[in-house]
Amino acid sequence: MDRAPLIRVRGLSNRFGRHVVHEDLDLDLYSGEILGVVGGSGTGKSVLLRSIVGLLRPSEGRIEVFGEDLQRLSSSARSRLERRFGVLFQRGALFTSLTLEENVALPLIEHAGLSRADAEALARVKLALAGLPGQAATQYPAALSGGMIKRAALARALALDPEVLFLDEPTAGLDPIGAAAFDRLILTLRDALGLSVFLVTHDLDTLYTACDRVAVLANRQVRVADRLAVVETTDDAWIHDYFHGPRGRAARRAAHPAEDA
Numbered sequence: 001m002d003r004a005p006l007i008r009v010r011g012l013s014n015r016f017g018r019h020v021v022h023e024d025l026d027l028d029l030y031s032g033e034i035l036g037v038v039g040g041s042g043t044g045k046s047v048l049l050r051s052i053v054g055l056l057r058p059s060e061g062r063i064e065v066f067g068e069d070l071q072r073l074s075s076s077a078r079s080r081l082e083r084r085f086g087v088l089f090q091r092g093a094l095f096t097s098l099t100l101e102e103n104v105a106l107p108l109i110e111h112a113g114l115s116r117a118d119a120e121a122l123a124r125v126k127l128a129l130a131g132l133p134g135q136a137a138t139q140y141p142a143a144l145s146g147g148m149i150k151r152a153a154l155a156r157a158l159a160l161d162p163e164v165l166f167l168d169e170p171t172a173g174l175d176p177i178g179a180a181a182f183d184r185l186i187l188t189l190r191d192a193l194g195l196s197v198f199l200v201t202h203d204l205d206t207l208y209t210a211c212d213r214v215a216v217l218a219n220r221q222v223r224v225a226d227r228l229a230v231v232e233t234t235d236d237a238w239i240h241d242y243f244h245g246p247r248g249r250a251a252r253r254a255a256h257p258a259e260d261a
């Protein structure tokens with residue numbers, strides 16, 4: 001792609017004591033794309049996400065977002081910029097003592113200065129956008145299935161009309177039907193809202209059905225970031241095992257049934 005990336009990571013290093021998670025890592029996210037980020041457990045997918053959204057200060061390197069260097073911004077400019085991100089964390093992270101509409105209304109009251117009534121009305125729109133029925137708005141997280149919790153967390157991530165959505169393993173723990181529905185929802189939202197999506201996942205079906213490009217993390221760096229057809233054929237033992245094992249073959253067959261006929 002010759003367009004300028006929306007997010008540009010260059011020479012990123014992250015260390016925790018002597019444990020080096022990333023070293024001289026480069027990655028781009030382009031406007032309007034869904035980028036899947038995969039890699040073995042502990043390769044630093046979540047650390048990368050947290051570095052980009054500003055929750056973790058990298059040990060070294062540059063992260064440019066919307067053309068601005070994150071490290072060089074004042075804290076108020078950074079937080080204005082970070083409001084253009086929506087983040088869905090691995091464990092949903094909803095407040096259990098609040099109803100779904102109260103959970104989604106919270107960022108609207110705190111960051112957009114809306115009145116409680118306006119925030120809750122808008123929260124109900126966001127919950128519907130994430131595919132939840134109207135009656136879910138007044139329910140507490142404990143009363144909901146895993147799939148509904150994910151949708152509520154997605155509604156909260158969408159609360160402030162973000163331009164970039166960061167999703168950390170959004171389909172983890174969902175049954176295959178719920179996971180497939182969530183993948184379709186992400187595609188629909190990207191198309192309807194013009195979002196760009198940074199999606200950390202282990203879910204091969206998500207890669208095949210929802211992602212435009214896939215970045216593979218290995219050995220502290222991005223081993224390859226490209227369309228799946230290119231990634232699948234990259235000469236690397238982990239990539240080969242991941243994409244050409246039984247699960248990878250099944251996901252590819254499900255996404256491209258005609259190729260099997």
Ligand SMILES: Nc1ncnc2c1ncn2[C@@H]1O[C@H](COP(=O)(O)OP(=O)(O)OP(=O)(O)O)[C@@H](O)[C@H]1O
Pocket residue numbers: 016021039040041042043044045046047048
């Ligand atoms: N705050 C921290 N302090 C110390 N070590 C950390 C911290 N955060 C992450 N790590 C370490 O960094 C490494 C990468 O963690 P990360 O959660 O990014 O992996 P991951 O690729 O997302 O893994 P998984 O697929 O299992 O979720 C792990 O070894 C983890 O223990």
